[in-house]
Amino acid sequence: MTEPDAVSGVDGAAKQAGRGANEEGEGTIRRVTEPDAVSGVDGAAKQAGRGANEEGEGTIRRVTEAKHHEVRQTTTRTITLEVTRYRPGQDSAPVLESFDVPLMDDWAVLDGLNYIKDQLDGTLSFRWSCRMGICGSCGMNVNGEPRLTCGTFFTEFGDGPIRIEPLKGFPIIRDLVVEVDDFLDKLRHVKPWLIREGEELPLTTEHAQTPAQLEAYKQYSMCINCMLCYSACPVYVLDPDFLGPAAIALAQRYELDSRDMGDRFDMLNLDEAVWGCTFVGECTKVCPKHVDPAEAIQRYKVTAAMRSILPWSRR
Amino acid sequence: MTTAYRPPRDHAWFLRNRNYTVFVARELTSVFVAWAIVFLMIVIDAVLNGGDPAAFAGQPWVIALNVVALAATTFHAVTFLNLAPTATVIRLDGYRLPAWMIQGGNHSAWLLISAVIAYFVLRTP
Amino acid sequence: MSRRRTAEPYLWLLFSGGGVVAALLLPVLVLLFGVLMPLGVLDWPSTTHLTALLDPLPVRLALVAVIVLCLFHAAHRIRHTSEELLGVARFDLFIALLCYGGAIAGGTLAVLLLF
The missing domain is CATH 1.10.1060.10 (Alpha-helical ferredoxin)
Known part of the structure; x- marks a missing residue:
């Protein structure tokens, strides 16, 4: 059965919907230790700080804090993401909205979207879950091509801009979320x-x-x-x-x-x-x-x- | 979902992506396949019914059309023979014969058959 | 479950067969008769030679088969492509009759021509 996988996309959306509340009152560092909710910036910082990971939580916090600070300070280059917005009741048709996000070598498009959601506009809606190309939730049209945004890296697009649209062929529920x-x-x-025929064999039966x-x-x-x-x-x-x-x-x-x-x-x-x-x-x-x-x-x-x-x- | 947005039909979908354009070009070779058959039937008619095949085939517009038809039928041949392995799975010793072997066989057969036809048409009896 | 009849498997077999035949035979025939001979690169074979080539019964039968298959190949592709390009899938029945009807007419003409 494949349904559990497919449903994870829907879960992703539910999780998205719940994220707004998740962020309030929680510090950046708290989110680093919570893998599912890791934000793009923190993700990069976590990558950099991985060596220190084994040395206890205190170290993680310090490294993360330092790196986070550094990222915000030293990043001068940005890349423009042109993102489809569709807010039912507000927009009669989808429109593109541009966001400038840090141009990081190790960022995927999904990291950029998470940066927008965390730092620029918390109302942006999109699906994602595993960030490792296995859940199948984060498919979007990137520069006109259907891609998994977690596996599509900024480095592919030079200085940009990158256009991110919902998957073609499906009704759009909101922003980048389509009806599945x-x-x-x-x-x-x-x-x-x-599908099996004949008498039901015991559950322990092997089908080599x-x-x-x-x-x-x-x-x-x-x-x-x-x-x-x-x-x-x-x-x-x-x-x-x-x-x-x-x-x-x-x-x-x-x-x-x-x-x-x-x-x-x-x-x-x-x-x-x-x-x-x-x-x-x-x-x-x-x-x-x-x-x-x-x-x-x-x-x-x-x-x-x-x-x-x-x-x-x-x- | 009544609020979901359904995009209108994209009338220029085949221009959105290079692969779509190549696909449409591949499909449109069929128009020239049909033309090639019409042309050959006219030549056969001339041969069998005492006409001069060269008179029809020698007109500039026919030559021009045939140059395009040559390109189209060649493109058709290359793409069609290349796509054959996806539909035909040949198993040897339980494992699949790699695609390039089937493609290589197809293209060899194409060359061989073309040479045989050219030989029979052009040989002086 | 009720089994719905569809003509597509048969049409697809004719399309595929025609695709193979067209790929193997048409480029060389168009090259010889359509391009090289009219341009004078090669001399036209004598009419007696061409008539002799077309004389054996197996050659005529094969030619009819080639013509019918190639026309069905073209008809099938033109039908599907026109529906995709022009968005006229709702007229499928009419387009199909037109395309396959043309192929059948061409095949009939080939039989009349060669026999």
Whole structure:
């Protein structure tokens, strides 16, 4: 099941919503020791102070304090982030707002957004959680390209500016936060679990696989549901009825698993499923986990076509 | 969510990104594939029904169109033969044959078939 | 679960087959007959030689197959691309009839021409 992962995005939003309260009355140093709420500046300071980390909390505080001070004092270079703002009830359409943030070599775009949220405008809304490219919450359009902002570094963009917009193809709830319901419905729709038939075996039963059986689907199981592939797919952006890259790759992940006894032919062999794909290939290019959804779809086209002309062939 | 903003359709989506533009160019080669077939049918008609194929093919606009068609069909061939390995998974000894081997095979076949056709057309009996 | 019928698998097979045939055969044919011979780089083969090439039955059958497959390849791509570029997917049925109808007409013409 992939839902816990996908839901983490929603959690991220909830966490965002709760952050405003979190900050009041809490000092910078307090936040350093609280990994999830670490702000960009403190994150960089923490990096610098890592050597001292083992020597007890007192040391951390001192180093952090010193570094924090230093960052604020010595940073003369800044980079402009052009960030989409959409405040329902206030804006009739999204607008861009520019913020100047410190241009730090080791900052990702997400660090810049957190700097804005912590130092410049606490009302900016965006999703994030793990900061290490595994939760799939922080996908945004960076200079027109769908990226995980936690893994997209300032160094890539020279002096900027960097334009940060919500993922294309989804309704915008607020600022950089998009609606994920349609995506989650699509994931659920392909029955992303091992379907078994026959008598239920005891829970202790092992279902051993050979390395080749694992290799057959492993690549497609690496998806983190970040939705970058949907945002990159012109077919999905033009027509949201299209089942889309991640869901089809996820279906293939189970279709190709030797333990799965289900058959997803009827949900995949449709005009709005695999046959909607025109093989743009952009889903594969933007995938941060090298899942290669385009390949998953083309392979299922071959499977579905073969089964259509040879009705007795199973796969 | 009634307050969510739904962006309008982007009519110039294929210009937003270089890969989209290449994709559209790749798809539009099909227009020249169709033209190439029409052209070849006109040549066949001339050959079989006593006309002069050179008369039609020699007109400047036909030559110009065919130069573009040559570029388009070549682009089609390169992209189509390169994309083949994503749809075809060939397993040897349990593991997947690497893409470059399938692509290399495809392009070798292309060259070979082209040479054979050129030989049969151009040889003097 | 009710099984919905779709023509796409068959159309896609024709499209793919046509794509392979077009890739392998068209560049050299266009190069020879469309560019090099009209420009005078190569001499046109004699009509008797070309007629002899087209004479064997297997060659004619193969040519009809090539023409039909290539036209279906083009029809399939033109249908999808026009819908994506122009945003006219709601007229899919009409566009599909136009594209595949054109391919069938071309194939019929090829049969009449070669037999």
